[in-house]
Amino acid sequence: MPTLRALECLIAVLDAGSITDAAKALHMSQPALSHQLAALEREIGAPVLERLPRGVRATVIGRAVEADARAALAAATRVVDGGRAAARGAGGQLRLACAESLTASLLAPVLRHWLRRRPGVEVMLTEAASADDLVRHIESGTADLALGPRPTRWTGASELIGVEEVVAVLPADHPLSHRDRLGFEDLRDRPLVHYHPENGLAGWLDAQAAGHGVTLDPVMRTRQAATAAQLAAAGLGIALVPVSALGPGLPGTLKRLHPIVSRDLVCLIGAPADLLVRRFVSDVVDRGVPVHPSIRAKLTP
Known part of the structure; x- marks a missing residue:
């Protein structure tokens, strides 16, 4: 397979019109450039340049490979530029x-x-x-x-x-809304807006409640914590919601849990x-x- 250096030599010669000028442009000796061209011609199996009394020009084979050679060099340049940009954090x-x-x-x-x-x-x-x-x-x-x-x-x-706290969301007129904090015992036998089993919060909260001897009683399930908060505020039950999922304008009441329930993010x-x-x-x-x-x-x- 031809090397990028050989393709670079070919394009430099075609652009310069002479081996002497191409060698100067590439900062290499004429014998070294000629060696690269000879290796390329052996790989292809045919001459890519025609030597003239003054300068050189592409053969039919040379013209056939010129576009792909330029594309290969451009792609190699993009590889290097992209890698350097990524190394700077810019790409x-x-x-x-x-x-x-x-x-x-x-x-x-x-x-x-x-x-x-x-x-x-x-x-x-x-x-x-x-x-x-x-x-x-x-x-x-x-x-x-x-x-x-x-x-x-x-x-x-x-x-x-950071550490994220989980809080209870309930409608403003809920019987527990006057309490400063809620415990899992307060949730026993009360309708809960819970999470879909595929949501990791479902199993995690079930385990937290079980640790306090309580089995949560889902009245409905949703995949999204923000949706659970809205449904609870609308009166469908109590929801246990990570604080990051709570946005402005939530109409319900928020209560911290006792003991505090939190998770590492x-x-x-x-x-x-x-x-x-x-x-x-x-x-x-x-x-x-x-x-x-x-x-x-x-x-x-």
Whole structure:
């Protein structure tokens, strides 16, 4: 297979019209350039240049390969330029996996600033229903970085984003709305807006309740934490919702749990040495767990 150097020599000769001028342009000796051309002609099996009394010109074979040779050199240049841009953090591709309940609140603001500063970076996003799904994306090589709750099994590199509290959402006229805090015992036999079994929150909250001797009683299930909060505020039951999923204008009442129920949000890092990954992790960690000011105010005694 011809080398890029041989193709570069051919194009330089065609552009310059002479071996002497092409050698000067490439900062190499004429014998070295002629050696590259000879190797190319042996590879092709036919002459690519016709030697004239003054200079050279392409043969029919030379003209036939010229366009592809130029394309190969241009592609090689793009490889180097793309690699250098990625090394500076200005280009490349970043493959993210994110817990679907955190895409809007945690990931979207970071992505907005990230892509404004680095428009040359292509971001590929996959959403996952559970922390274990995030692990599978990292282990299968389909994601460089995953954002979500701390999984039950993960031995690779990770960074803590922050600790996220889970609170109870209930309608303003609910019998428990006068309580300062709620415990799992308060949820016994009460209608609960719960999560779809494929959402990792469902199993995690069931385990938390079981630890207090309580079995949760779902009146309905949804995949999205923000939807659970709205349904609870509308009077369908109580919902246990991570604070990052709560937005402004929520009409219901918020109650902290006693004891406090919280979960770690982490970055699972599949490519710790990658510059883009390290920079993105830094931005996510610097932002921390998002809590809307109006929600924080509702939870402040």
